[in-house]
Amino acid sequence: VAEYVAVKKVRFDEETDDDRVLASFAHEVNLLNDLFHENVVEIIGFVEDTKEGIAWMLFAWEQNGNLREFVRSVDWELPERASLIHDVARGLYYLHDRNPPICHGDLKSLNILVNSGNRAVITDFGSARAICNAAREARGDRPMRMEQQLPPEDSMASFKAEVAPTGESITMTGPAWTIRWAAPELLEGRLPDLASDIWAFGWICWEIITGNFPFSNENNITIALRIVRGDIPDVRDNSQLQQMKALCSLMMECWRLDASKRPSIIQCRTMLSSLASSVPSSRHVNHLPSSRSCGLLYALGRMNYNNGRMKEARRYLEQSSEIAKSVGDEETNASSLYTLGELYHITDKYFRAERLYIEASNSYSRIAEWEGVGECFMALGAVYKIQREYSKMEDTYTKARDIYSKLGDRRGVAHFISGLGDVSYMRSEYSNAEDAYTEARDIYSEIGCQGGFTVSIRRLGGVYLMRGEYSEAEEAYTQARDICAQSGDQFSLAESVEGLGDVYRMQREYSKAESAYTEAREVRSRIGYQNGVAASIQRLGDVYQMRSEYSKAEDAYTEARDILSRTGRQRGVAESVQRLGEVYCMQSEYFKAEDAYNKARDIYSKIGDQLSYAEVAHQLGWVYLTRAEYSKAEDACIESRDTCSRIGNQLSFAQSVMGLGEVYSAQNKYAEAEGLYLMAQRIYTQIGDRHSLADVLWILGCLCQAQARYREAEQFVLESLAICSELGLEEYITECKKFLEEVRRLMAA
Incomplete structure (x- = not known):
């Protein structure tokens, strides 16, 4: 043949x-x-x-020519272009991951072909070489020792570009080199290595998206000058690249002048993991196959979803599902339904999300794609978690566990265990949560699932934070941050840095907290995660509020509210409005606070977030208390307490009980107040919330002092002092010592 x-x-x-x-x-x-x-x-x-x-x-034979010709032959959709980027990244990973690693040495669009399946294939290995001691290269050490299997010496002779002291002219010596894709260190006379391949990979991404050569309108002299100066085109000027924020961020990392700071190809692939793609369709065919069409529509929907354009995402995903159903493509239909579920989930439309996840699981079941069914059950559990429907949450997680166990899928089992940890965490059962997250972490570690491992560490940090174990929390978040920085996982990096900010804020280290939240905001901004940007701004507002910088806090919460309103994140809008109410309270603007709290409560009621509804009811009770409207305050606190009891959240129940105790204390109903405070004390002891336990012991001491029960007051505050000393809360320690001096003076009188 x-x-x-x-x-x-x-x-x-x-x-x-x-x-x-x-x-x-x-x-x-x-x-x-x-x-x-x-x-x-x-x-x-x-x-x-x-x-x-x-x-x-x-x-x-690769019939579609080279990559440059292919990307310019048709006006490809962005997901189709992204598919070619993934192809090149996979090929380069294969080369760099070999032992020893292989440096291609002349990576460019002209040396990449496109086969009959419209997949990119790296070719032309005339400049390639195996590199020893890759660890040294990863640290940026030079020069590298090369494997003995090398091209002839002449073919390795280095190109060199010397810039005149004035910076206005350049002298180039050595053999001809493909200068448009050449990294700065190559122009200094160094040999190609893995880092120079990464520089070129950034330009290949540029070419695939824009269809243009690097520095397309410049001659070699001008190009060399621009490269050595770091005068790189601004990716923000390209409208198509602006739709792919994660890719923009990656390209800028690939073009770092310091080769040692460029990402590895493993990190590049991690940063590209959220980039939706679809293999290019053959446009020369008279008709576009429906199965391919629905796949492309799905990728377009996913890309818009990742960039926060929910209206466009919903349109593409609904079209994808409709076409997939018509041609019997259950897999694409299930994927489209699942992503639609995610879309409604993050926009707080929980009933629709629940329905779509169930539809997706049924679609996966019809093709025996059990892993997909398990993922749907885990997603359903996350919906029930937000709604605090713990029994439903446990039930769906158990169904997921059964599927993963039958498949022998240890990663899925770890997801299930982590989900159980979430149930315990939401119920303030921190010891159980710690056990679950630790078990999940260990499984992720054994199977090499770095993403799950990092999430488990971060969740353990959250447990330690809630228990006031700040040193352990900081250590956990720092470990997670370092792993994410190394792997290139920008989304998780921001989460970890934000967790560190929470630790600093709880310890009143506000400058460090502000720096952490600012860093998290910048990372999220780079990758285009607007809901995350708003969350970081909210936390910055928390710092300003704690520092009594109320104007800055109000501006931050307002900015966050406006961002979340644009993205359709109603729960986030309510949180921002709730925080505005707190700012107004701090400035004694109680009527404005009441209005803000009522607006937040209405949103929480609409989206079915019972716990947040209860928290706002508690805050409204405090507003009424400050205005001496005791009946209204009592009603609000009772509503909060009963809601928390109904959903089984121990921590929030204790806080609402404390609020009701304050209402009775203000009316000198000391017996009723003391009974409530003692109930809160028992709960805080049971769930291990040391910080809140110290608070309630202090309040009990004050209550006893008001009734001239000085010996009991002394005992309560001594216990509070011991906890504050253990947690390192210097300000509280000082207050406790002053209180004890006063009580002992009264006892001696």
Whole structure:
């Protein structure tokens, strides 16, 4: 059977250095012979005719030409272009992950082909070499020791560009080099390495999206000057790239002048993991297959979802699901329904999210895609978690566990265990939560699931934070941050840094907290995660509020509210409005606070968030208390207490009981107040909330002092002092000591 092949022809004769040319030929053949990957060119064989002075390498025929020609041939959709980026990243990962790693050395769009399946394939390994001691290279050490299997010396001779002291001219020496894709260190005369491949990969991403060469309108001299100066095009000026914030961030990282600070290809792939893609469709065919069309629509929906454009995302996903159903493509239908569920989930439309997750699980079931069914059950559990429907939450997690156990899917089992930890955490059962998160962490570690491992560490940090174990919390969040920084997971990096900010804020280290929240906001802004940006701004507002910078706090909460209103995140809007109410309270603007709390409560009621509804009712009770409207205050606190009791949240129940105790204390109903405070004390002791336990012991001491029960007052505050000393709460320690001095003076009188 006839088969098309591609031929690379090499000529050597009396006018050439036979040994050098043959050595180069042999090097490339030997290197390619060991490579086998769908995104790396396949060598079929070679032929050498020394008599005629000719040698040929035979390759599989890739009919769509090179990458540059392909991306300019049709106005491809962004997910189709993203598919080519993923292809190149996979091929480069295969090369860099070998032992020893292989540096391509001349990566550019002209050296990447597109096969009949519209997949990108890396070719032309004439400049490639194996690199030893990759660990040293990762640290940026130079020079590198090369593997003995190298191209001939002449082919490795370095290009060099010397800039005049004035910076206005440049002298280039050495053999011709593909300067448009050349990293700055290559222009200094260094040899290509893995980091220079990464620089070139950034430009390949640029070409795939824009269809343009790097520095397309510049000559070699100008290009070299711009490269050594770090004068790189601003990706923010490109409208298409602005729809792919994570890719923009990655490209800028690839173009760092300091080679040691560029990401590894593993980190690049992590940063690209959220980039939705669809294999390019063959446009020359008279009709576009529906199955391919629904896949592209799904990818467009996913891309818009990732960028917070929910209206466009919903339109694409609904179209994708409709077409997939019509052609019997259950997998794409299930994926579309699942992502629609996520969309409604994050916009607080929980009933619709629940329905869509159930539909998606049914679709996955019809094709026996049990892993997908398990993911749907886990997503359903997350919906029930927000609604504080703990029995439903446990039931769906148990269904997920049964599926994962049958599949032998340890990663899925770890997800289930982590979900149980969430149930315990939401119920303020911190010891149980710690046990679950620790078990999940250990499984993730054993199976090498770095993402799950990091999330487990971060959740353990949350447990330690709630128990006032600040040193342990800081250590957990720092570990998670460092892992994410190394892996390139920007989303989790922001979460971890924000967790550190929470630790600092709880310890009243407000400057450090502000720095952490600002860093988290910047990371989220880079990747285009607007809901996350708003969350960071909210926390900055918390810092300003704690520092009594009320104007700055109000501005921050207002900005967060407006962002979340645009993205349709109603729960976030309510949280921002609730925080505005707190700012107004701090400034004794109680009527404005009441209005804000009522607005927040209405939103929470509408979206079914019972716990947040109860918290706002508690805050309204405090507003009424300050205005001496005791009946209203009592009603609000009782409503809060009963709601918390109904949903089984121990921590919030204790807080609402404390609020009701304050109402009775203000009316000198000391017996009723004391009974409530003692109830709160028992709950805080049971759930291990040391910080809140110290607070209630202090209040009990004050209550006893008001009734001249000085000995009991002393005992309560001594217990509070011991906890504050254990937690390192210096300000509280000082207050406790002053109180004890006063009580002992009264006892001695």
